[in-house]
Amino acid sequence: MDARLSDILIVGAGPVGAVCALALQQQGIRAHVLEAQPEDARADxxxxxxxxxxxxxxxxxxxxxxxEGVTPISRIHISQRGALGVARLAAEDAGVPALGxxxxYATLTAVLKRALVDAGIAVEYGVAAERIESGSDMATLHAADGSTHAAPLxxxxxxxxxxxxxxxKFERDYDQTAVVCxxxxxxxxxxxxxxxFTPEGPAALLPKGDRYALVWTARQEDAERIAQIPDDAFLAALYRHFGGRQGLFLSASPRKTFPLKLAYSGSEAADRVVRxxxxxxTLHPVAGQGFNIGLRDAWELASLCGDTPAGEIGSxxxxxxxxxxRRVDVLGGVGFTDFLVRVFSNDIAPLRHVRGLGLLALEVLPPLKSFVARRMIFGARG
Ligand SMILES: Cc1cc2nc3c(=O)[nH]c(=O)nc-3n(C[C@H](O)[C@H](O)[C@H](O)COP(=O)(O)OP(=O)(O)OC[C@H]3O[C@@H](n4cnc5c(N)ncnc54)[C@H](O)[C@@H]3O)c2cc1C
Incomplete structure (x- = not known):
């Protein structure tokens, strides 16, 4: 069967693939997108x-x-359980309307899906890429449905x-699983x-509508147990774990778990192919970096394609x-996230004190506050 030819082929219509297609369109480049899920699949x-x-x-x-339904974060309160040291970051520290x-995820993917339709970008749903063969002028993609596609990139x-x-290329298993609800x-x-921060792993409460989204990390066995205990016991355990700054925990939605790890593959895949x-x-969610770095990947790749002569795209x-x-931004985010997880997820006394001093410094030194806030917002090149 003849391969179907595109200028640029994107595998995956998740937020990063969709943003890449939309940003390419703004550069005057039309991409063709393949998405493994059916069109009416419900996002998780x-x-x-x-x-x-x-x-x-x-x-x-x-x-x-x-x-719609986006909740701004105006302030972030950072603490460690069982030790001194508290730091507060505010949007004003970074000179932005909100820190985040x-x-x-379902709202974002639905809005992006509509934007792809409005922009006239072709998305083929239910087509899973199975194998990609790279060549000097073209890469050829073989999909699970038997179709074949080719593009210079x-x-x-x-x-x-x-x-x-x-x-x-680099992987770290933190033996941490997130319980989310x-x-x-x-x-x-x-x-x-x-x-x-706790010795078992970080926990976060993110304002979401009139509730909080909870991300509670624990060792894998503990996380599976925590996720399954009845609501009353869960809410009491959460209060003991998190403390009472937000008052009592009154109710919780059903819990889901997902394992956390660091996996760095890099963008270099093969000739004519980029990741x-x-x-x-894939990063631990502790510093909220992974998803935001992925969006910058998509944006920067599209900008570079826009600046590259048509015949050189994918060279x-x-x-x-x-x-x-991308190296400084990506490796900076990977290193920063990995540092936070490893330095904060333990109960080693000297480290506990150093962490306390670090949080104190962050609390009282405005330039440090501004540096950390801008780094979380704009990445290592912020
Ligand atoms: C279970 C889970 C929970 C998470 N929770 C959080 C969180 O609480 N906070 C946070 O900031 N980040 C979270 N993340 C990370 C965040 O979701 C990702 O950083 C973000 O979704 C990355 O976007 P992406 O487009 O690169 O990948 P994805 O969102 O994974 O999208 C990839 C897309 O590619 C499609 N696809 C896969 N294989 C193929 C194939 N062979 N052919 C064609 N299409 C294919 C998939 O169907 C999907 O639509 C979570 C990730 C996971 C997996």
Whole structure:
């Protein structure tokens, strides 16, 4: 069967693949998107925290105003359990209207899906990429339904979950699993998020509508047990774990768990093929970096394609320039996240004191506050 030819082929219509297609369209380049899920598939219930930098990208794509039910984060309260040291970051410290924005993954993917339709971008649903063969002028993609596609550039944005996922160049298993759900608390959140470090792993409360989205990390066995205990026992355990700054925990939605790890594959895949978003790097959610780095991958790749002569798109020189341009941001985010997880997830006394001093410094030194806030918002090049 003849291969169907596109200018650029994108594998995956998740948020990163969709943003890449929309940003390419703004550069005057038409992409063709393949998505493994059927068109009417329901997105899962995960919650995302977007940085202010991500908002700027969505504004430039003209989709920000369509995102309803977004909850801004005005302040973040950071503490560690059983030790001194508290730091508070506020949007004013970074000179932005909000430190971040919390919204359901399903809302974001629905709005992006509509934007793809409005922009006339072709998305083929129910077509899973199975194998990609790279060549000097074209990459050829073989899909599970038997169809074959070819393009001078194939962008893999499959979340690292596709059949073609490579062995990561660097991987770290933190033996941590996240228990996620929504919780109602006695006190209103007033747009404040909480990040609490404990020896078992970090826990976060993100303001979401009139509730909080909870991400509670624990060792895998403990997380599975925590997720299954009845509501009353769960709420009491959460109060003991988190403390009482937000008052009592009144109710919780059904709990889900997902394992956390660091997997860094990098953007370099093969000739004419590039990986972006979670397909290139999957991070622990502690610092809210992974998703936002993925959006910057998509944006920067599209900008570079726009700056590259049509015949050179997907060339080795272009892909090298892309990898070079992303290195500082991506490795900075990977290193920062890995540092936080490893330095804060233990009960070693000297480290506990150093952490306390670190949080104290963050609390009292405005330039440090501004540095950390801007780094979380705009990444390592912020
Ligand atoms: C279970 C889970 C919970 C998470 N929770 C949070 C959270 O609470 N907060 C947070 O900030 N981040 C969270 N993340 C991370 C966040 O969801 C990702 O950073 C973000 O979704 C990455 O976007 P992406 O487009 O790269 O990948 P994805 O969102 O995974 O999208 C990939 C897309 O590619 C499609 N696809 C996969 N394989 C193929 C194939 N072979 N062919 C064609 N299409 C394919 C998939 O169907 C999907 O639509 C979570 C991730 C997971 C897996």
């Amino acid at each position: 219930s995960r919650t995302l925290a977007l940085s202010h930098g991500a908002r700027l990208i969505f504004e430039r794509l003209g989709v920000w105003d369509a995102l 924005y919390v919204l359901p 194939v962008v893999v944005a499959d979340g690292g979950r596709g059949h073609a996922a490579p062995e990561p 929504e919780v109602q608390t006695e006190l209103p959140h007033a747009n404040q998020a909480y990040e609490r 972006i978003g979670n397909a290139a790097q 080795a020189a272009m892909l090298r320039a892309y990898a070079r341009g």
